Amino acid sequence: MELKDILVRPLITEKTTTNLGSDQTYAFEVGLTANKGQIAKAIASFYGVEVAAVRTSIVRGKTKRFGRYFGKRSNWKKAYVTLADGHSIPLYEA
Numbered sequence: 001m002e003l004k005d006i007l008v009r010p011l012i013t014e015k016t017t018t019n020l021g022s023d024q025t026y027a028f029e030v031g032l033t034a035n036k037g038q039i040a041k042a043i044a045s046f047y048g049v050e051v052a053a054v055r056t057s058i059v060r061g062k063t064k065r066f067g068r069y070f071g072k073r074s075n076w077k078k079a080y081v082t083l084a085d086g087h088s089i090p091l092y093e094a
Helices: 014-023 037-045
Strands: 007-010 027-032 051-059 063-066 068-070 076-083
Touching: 007 051, 007 068, 014 027, 027 037, 037 051
Parallel strands: none
Antiparallel strands: 007 027, 027 076, 051 076, 063 068
């Protein structure tokens, strides 16, 4: 897998920003087929940091209604990446 298939985007939400200060945990949207080892290597190579732990969860797509038709959004995978002490990712720098 290529790096663009593993890391889709960082998730910057209210919940993830509150975890930033306490335990150095960052959230990312990742590819559905990416495993924890691939995610850790991708984060380490792209951001140049040391990864301590990776937790993943699959977010189920919502069922939506379009007029009289029903559809479903795609499932996606979320990864919570905890960094080693002394490491950080500058997500808010432009």
